[in-house]
Amino acid sequence: MDLYRVDYTLLGMVSPNCMKVLPISQNDEAEKKPQKIIVGDQEGIVQMFQIKKGKINMLFKTLPVEQITEVCLGGALGTVQDKIFLSMGTIVRGYTKKGRMFLSFDTGLSEPIKCMYVTGNELLVSGRHIFNHFNDCKDSNTYLCPELINSIITLDVVKMQGVMPILACADLCLRILESSSVKETFYLSSEPICLHLMKNNGGSYGNEVLVGLRNGHVVLLKIEKNSSVNILWELKTQSKQGTITCIDCYEFNGEDHLLIGRQSGSVEVYSLESHCVPIEKYKYSCSESITSIQGGAIRNFGLPEIVVTSFTGWLFGLTFVDQHIDKDIIMESSNIILNDEKQKVLDIRTEVSDLERQVAIERNKYLEFTQKSSRPSVLPYLTIKKTMFLDADNLIYHLIIELEATIDNVLLQCNSSINFIDEENNNTAVVSKSKCKEEDDNKLLITYRCQLNTTKLELKMWSHEGDHGILTAYITPLLQPKSCQVCKFPIKPLLFHQRTNKNITYQPQSYLTISGGFSLSEAHLWLSNCLPGIPEKPGSQENVEYLFESIITDMILLCSYSRGSINIKTDNITAISILKDNFSREATRKNIKLDMVYEISESSLMLMINAIILKLKIDIKNDKQLKLISAIKQLSVNPNTNGESITKEYLELISKEDELKRQESLKPSRMQRLQAIMLALFDDWHKLRGLNMKPNSREDLQEALQTNNTLDSLSSMFEL
Amino acid sequence: MAVPLFSLQLRHSILPSLVTIGKYDGSHHCLTAATSENKILIHSPHRPEKDISYLNISQKITALFAGKAIPNDDKDILVVGTVGSILVYNVDLNSDLFYKEIPDGVAAITIGKLNSMKDPSIIIGGNCSIQAFDYKGNEILWTVTGDNVRSILVMDLDLDGSNELLVGSDDYEIREFKDDIIVNEISETSSICALNSFSVGRFAYALDNGTVGVYDKFRRVWRVKSKSTVNFLEKYDLDGDGKDELITGWSNGKIDARNSMTGEVIFRDVLSTSIAGIVIGDYRRAGKSQMIVVSVNGEVRGYDNTSLKIESGVQTNVIHDLLQKRQILTAELNNYTKASNEGHGIPGDTRLITEISVSEETTEPCVLLTLSTNNSTILKAVTVFAEGIFEDETHVVHPKRENISSILKISLLPPKDILLDIHIRAFVGSSLDNDQFHVFELTRQLPKFSMYSLVIYPEIEDIPKSYVKFRLVERVQRLDLWLSQNFIVPQKTPVKTDGQDFWKISIKSLRDSTLTCITFEREMMCVYSVNINITADIIQSLAVYLNLEQIDSSAEFPEVLADLWENIQTMKTLQQNSVKLNASIADSSALLKNLIVQSEDFRLLDDMSNMEKCLNEIYHIDKQMIQNHQVTCENHEQLLMTLKKINTIIQNASRLRVNNNKTDTISIYRQAVASENMTVLKKLIESGNK
Incomplete structure (x- = not known):
């Protein structure tokens, strides 16, 4: 069902989870006042307001200090949780709902606070890697996480009889801490982005936690006192619905509901139970990513509403029109403008015309400046949210660029070749590919001319493994004076590998060992230049190990390194070749002498060939069938007119068309990519083995890769 | 999402654009479409017992149109165009009216009363040609046009009470024919794939590059461009306000209705596959017409004004827009007030200098656009937006790191001789690794004959032998002006003239380096060239510039x-x-x-x-x-x-x-x-x- 949107205001830029709805106090309940909203924005302004007759009624507002990164509500356990805590820089501040600051506490963290969680007198904060737990503002536990921390939370302190911090980490796992060390590491199918307690309190035992994942799934976990973790359910949605950015639980009409906000701009309301997978009830989509979501009666007392903030700072409410009295108001408002609203419009109008005047004055000043002065002009930077992440289900990368102002156009340039998948639904921008001149060292030049009011550009892309490049985006907002900002994305050579934590007993048969006079951090840098998902700093000081899995061929790649040595173990011969080339290039640049030892075994080759063929066969079959279908459909024998003249087999085929097409679009160009991988394998095998190819064998292989019949005899084309 | 009145499945793949509707029995609307099996499908919902009938066509169907062509008969006839023939068919009587071989092919069909003719005629457009027939098959018009015809429209554009013929073709031109004469030409930026008339001298057009727009006479009222292409244009009063909206069917399955005055979208819906066609007719015998949309997989949906969702929050939109405006203004204000003078900015008085010249030194002779800054700032990248001269609409130049400087040269190769607007966007910064660049935007015009360079007048023996000659009484200065407006003239012009009655120039084509010499001597204008096309272009251009209504020339080619x-x-x-x-x-x-x-x-x-x-x-x-x-x-x-x-x-x-x-x-x-x-x-x- 649809939700009905009401725009309240346009705030400045607000970081994720920096808008909260205050719980109903007893006073308010007596006076039947709607709930209050608290927002901390990126300039450092904290403001609390109430919606009165559709207008913002400011209750308090502080002066700007520093970017607020998280807002939490707390209070003594067992009382109304209406104390406001916010983090800025390394400082945590506390405000009462009257706007009085009662706490300003410097955590002394060596990085700015990224995540914060408050319950009772426990304060949990984390930067990118450091986690700290304070009890009554006294430092009690610290933990240095080797991976990036995305979110932190603790289970119900009372019910669990103690603090049990949970860290959502970038290496696809949750780390459950006990005092200052990891007690349990629990791996998930995708990167956890946000954590939220089930029904806001952790469920009846206080030990259930909701996890929102990068691939758009939501998982409900039950964590026992001994840190053992069970998955109660996993809500699986199509990956195109987008990463989860915020979660809240909200009870209305006597039922619990799960509120989800996504990066794609979609807001979903699900029914919520511990023992069964949620069912979608309402849905709304906006064009920007959602930054925070809350439930509350903020407009009228007792009228449930979903309060949402989006990337550029819109604060809007979503109501369930169908069920509530609002219906009448809405019907009216299309014809008669309500008086309150009229006043609101007038107010904003005056504000806008004041601004227009001011802008005109400043514009002239600037124009004068450009006429005379030769002093440099530097324009203020706009906030850009850029994400590039791997979608393992569809074997592609998502590139999302979101800007605080409307985008006029985006120019993408890359020195390695990338294929973009043009999809209608994601954006309406007009694409234009430009020819690349050889001498300019470009492989890709694309411009996207955005339609009016676009603040987000979502793209999908893939490339062949092996190329090392940098994708540069020049983003020009629709603002005077015109300027553009540059974003760079590394295209790593083994970009279709993903960190994994599978327990493998199997040992790959081929290896590459490198030794030389390089430091641990150099080895770390070299590896992270080739493989995605490696944290900024090496996990430990001695021997570091990472395990990767190729999402296309499913081959395992094991790398371990320490000072002066790197060990790679894999059956993926191409990966060995790519890593070898990259390492030697990096070493040469730094003038480090390397000793390289490698062994590639025949069994690795066979494993690779079989893995590729297995998938290639499916794709070739699908491709052939689709071609056949389109040919059959051209015949004047139509299944509906005279079906008897066409065999049953073909009729079935035609009825399968949509399914086949869907499968093909799910893994775009996989057939071509597998064929390219096989050819690369062929080249690398001969190169690394120092063998000469049979004349014309590469052409023969290329030919053989086109049809299923010839695939089985493929291995004979390799020189052994 | 809109609610369709009805929807049904034809269970046939329908070819894009080949959809029409006709009252073949004079009273009931029948949806007609060409299927991928190369058949014509006629759907007659008023005959439930046999609602679908087929016509087999032997040649590939390329155009379809139903309309009244027989005088004093209410019945619509069906005109089918194929790659090599035209068939005019009376569906009701199941008989051919006529069949004719058309070697030029039929790419567009319309039926209408031309000029002062009493009876409607069937007008078809093909390979550079336009033909008109009466319902018996007698040819009443034959003429040629610049390129393959893609769309034809009969309407009274100048409101003089008689109809004109509008023809859109592959050479990006919309031509208006009146009494067999081209009276007007509009240059567009891509092939014109559809035309549709609106009341009082307005018409809508669609281009291959995804542009849709409306002209009022010869003034463009609005246009929009989308990344998908247009398959069908139709007009229908969807909101019931008495004015027709422009309905567009897109290749991505979208349909939208736009206000014909402003281009504002008032309705949209999406079908699962590409839109094959949109027709208007009373399909449910409701006493009024519906808009019927057909997609390529045979899905049919009908809409009328009840499908239009009541916009619930008119007021909210006002607030939304105002708040957004406030945000944009604040951001701009921020740009001015917070602009600092520290850091890696560019000097305030930086200017972008452009120069357009003709270059023969480059590997391929071309029009050279030279951009430079007036100080040490660098040009990181430049995009050039122009329609019709690049593969896509934008050309990007992003030089290699080592080659970045404050000067940048871009070669342009306009494929056709037309006046071009090019929009340049240059990313200027103080150093290579800046993460912010200032964007300079400017627009320049390339003259009509930009792909020709002025060269020194050759010796007699090098002058081409073919020529056109005509009498012209004109001052030499006016010719100089014409030259400067239509060519890229270098500072030292190699014009041979005495400033009175003697004027000679020679131009060289950058495409095939052929020479064309233009001489004006003793009131005689002479154009020597092997290329009849450029000669004709020059004469037409001169005629327009010098306001010549009559040029009787003698030629030898x-x-x-x-x-x-x-x-x-x-x-x-x-x-x-x-x-x-x-x-x-x-x-x-x-x-x-x-x-x-x-x-x-x-x-x-x-x-x-x-x-x-x-x-x-x-x-x-x-x-x-x-x-x-x-x-x-x-x-x-x-x-x-x-x-x-x-x-x-x-x-x-x-x-x-x-x-x-x-x-x-x-x-x-x-x-x-x-x-x-x-x-x-x-x-x-x-x-x-x-």
């Missing part, structure tokens, strides 16, 4: 004449070939049928060896037929090319002079070509009349 002759001969051979090939295909298919029956007989008789022989033979004949088919296709392709060449030559020859009876001569040309009368043709090219 022996090579063009020879070329024409050759082409006529090729055309004849190709046509003969085509007949032969068709006969052979017919033979083969007869043989095949026999063989299949034979092999089936042998199989029943258990005579395996003979059956194998038969099957073998079938295999060979099959292969042969495929080969034959390919030859036929090539042959047809060549035939089209030749016909196009002939039509173009005629078109250019007639453009060597300016007068009001241009198309009269065109019909004379046609007769001469048909009868291969070279003497007449020669005379026609030389003097413009018999």
Whole structure:
């Protein structure tokens, strides 16, 4: 069902989870006042307001200090949780709902606070890697996480009889801490982005936690006192619905509901139970990513509403029109403008015309400046949210660029070749590919001319493994004076590998060992230049190990390194070749002498060939069938007119068309990519083995890769 | 999302744009479409017992139109255009009105009353040609136009009470014909794939590059561009306000309705596949018309004003827009007030200097656009937006790190001689690794003849022999002005003139480096060139610039004449070939049928060896037929090319002079070509009349 949107205001830029709805106090309940909203924005302004007759009624507002990164509500356990805590820089501040600051506490963290969680007198904060737990503002536990921390939370302190911090980490796992060390590491199918307690309190035992994942799934976990973790359910949605950015639980009409906000701009309301997978009830989509979501009666007392903030700072409410009295108001408002609203419009109008005047004055000043002065002009930077992440289900990368102002156009340039998948639904921008001149060292030049009011550009892309490049985006907002900002994305050579934590007993048969006079951090840098998902700093000081899995061929790649040595173990011969080339290039640049030892075994080759063929066969079959279908459909024998003249087999085929097409679009160009991988394998095998190819064998292989019949005899084309 | 009134499945794949609707019995609307099996499907919902009927068409269907063509008859007739013929069919009586071979092919059909004609005629457009027939099949008009016709529209554009003919073609032009004469031309930026008329002199157009727009007479009111392409244009009063909206069916399955005055979208919906067509008719016998949308997979949906969702929050939109405006203004204000003078900015007085010149030094002669800054700032990248000269709309230059400097050269190669607006966007910064660049935006114009360089007037023997001559009384200064407006003139112009009555220039084409010399001496204008096309262009351009209503010129183009002759001969051979090939295909298919029956007989008789022989033979004949088919296709392709060449030559020859009876001569040309009368043709090219 649809939700009905009401725009309240346009705030400045607000970081994720920096808008909260205050719980109903007893006073308010007596006076039947709607709930209050608290927002901390990126300039450092904290403001609390109430919606009165559709207008913002400011209750308090502080002066700007520093970017607020998280807002939490707390209070003594067992009382109304209406104390406001916010983090800025390394400082945590506390405000009462009257706007009085009662706490300003410097955590002394060596990085700015990224995540914060408050319950009772426990304060949990984390930067990118450091986690700290304070009890009554006294430092009690610290933990240095080797991976990036995305979110932190603790289970119900009372019910669990103690603090049990949970860290959502970038290496696809949750780390459950006990005092200052990891007690349990629990791996998930995708990167956890946000954590939220089930029904806001952790469920009846206080030990259930909701996890929102990068691939758009939501998982409900039950964590026992001994840190053992069970998955109660996993809500699986199509990956195109987008990463989860915020979660809240909200009870209305006597039922619990799960509120989800996504990066794609979609807001979903699900029914919520511990023992069964949620069912979608309402849905709304906006064009920007959602930054925070809350439930509350903020407009009228007792009228449930979903309060949402989006990337550029819109604060809007979503109501369930169908069920509530609002219906009448809405019907009216299309014809008669309500008086309150009229006043609101007038107010904003005056504000806008004041601004227009001011802008005109400043514009002239600037124009004068450009006429005379030769002093440099530097324009203020706009906030850009850029994400590039791997979608393992569809074997592609998502590139999302979101800007605080409307985008006029985006120019993408890359020195390695990338294929973009043009999809209608994601954006309406007009694409234009430009020819690349050889001498300019470009492989890709694309411009996207955005339609009016676009603040987000979502793209999908893939490339062949092996190329090392940098994708540069020049983003020009629709603002005077015109300027553009540059974003760079590394295209790593083994970009279709993903960190994994599978327990493998199997040992790959081929290896590459490198030794030389390089430091641990150099080895770390070299590896992270080739493989995605490696944290900024090496996990430990001695021997570091990472395990990767190729999402296309499913081959395992094991790398371990320490000072002066790197060990790679894999059956993926191409990966060995790519890593070898990259390492030697990096070493040469730094003038480090390397000793390289490698062994590639025949069994690795066979494993690779079989893995590729297995998938290639499916794709070739699908491709052939689709071609056949389109040919059959051209015949004047139509299944509906005279079906008897066409065999049953073909009729079935035609009825399968949509399914086949869907499968093909799910893994775009996989057939071509597998064929390219096989050819690369062929080249690398001969190169690394120092063998000469049979004349014309590469052409023969290329030919053989086109049809299923010839695939089985493929291995004979390799020189052994 | 809108709520359709009804939806149904035709269960056939429908070819894009080949959808129409007609009242074949005079009262009931029948949806008509071409299917991917090359059949015409007629859906008549008023006859539930037999609601779908088919028509088999032997050649590939390329155009479809239903309308009233028989005077004093309410019944619509159906016109089917194929790659090589036209069929006019009376669906109600199940009989052909006429059938005609059209070697030029039929790409667009319309039915309407032309000019002052009393009765409607069927007008078709094909390969560079436009033809009109009455309902009996008598040709009443034949003329040529610049390129392949893509869309035709009959409407009263100048509101004088009689209809004009609007023709959109592949050379990006919309031409208005009035009484056989081109009275107006509009240059667009891509092939014109659809046209539709609105009331009082307004018409809508759609281009291959995804542009949709509306013209009021010859002034463009609005246009929008999308990344998908337009498959169909229709008009329908969806919101019931008495004014028609422009309905667009897109290749991505979207349909939208736009206000014809502003282009504002008032309605949109999405179907699962590409839109094949949109028609208007009373499909449910509701007493009023609905808008019927057909998608390529055969899905049919109907809409009317009840499908329009009541916009619930008019007020909210106002607030939304205002808040957004506030945000944009605040951001701009921020830009001014927070702009600092520290850091990696560019000097405030930085200017971008552009220069357009003609360059022959580059590997490929081209128009060279030189951009530079007035100080040490660098040009990181430049995008050039211009329609019709690049593969896509934008060309990007992003030089290699080492080659970045404060000067950047961009070569442009406009494929056609038209006036071009190019929009330049330069990313200027103080150093390479800045993460912010200032964007300079500016627009420049390339003159019509930008792909020609002015060269020193050659010796007599180098002057081309073919020429056009006409009398002209004009001051030399005016010619200088014409030159500077239509060519890229270097600072030192190699114009030979005495400033009075003697003026000579020579231009060299950058495309094929041929020379064209223009001389003006003793009130005589002379254009020497081997290329009849550029000569015609120059004469037309001069006529427009100098306001000449009549140019009676004499011309001599022996090579063009020879070329024409050759082409006529090729055309004849190709046509003969085509007949032969068709006969052979017919033979083969007869043989095949026999063989299949034979092999089936042998199989029943258990005579395996003979059956194998038969099957073998079938295999060979099959292969042969495929080969034959390919030859036929090539042959047809060549035939089209030749016909196009002939039509173009005629078109250019007639453009060597300016007068009001241009198309009269065109019909004379046609007769001469048909009868291969070279003497007449020669005379026609030389003097413009018999």
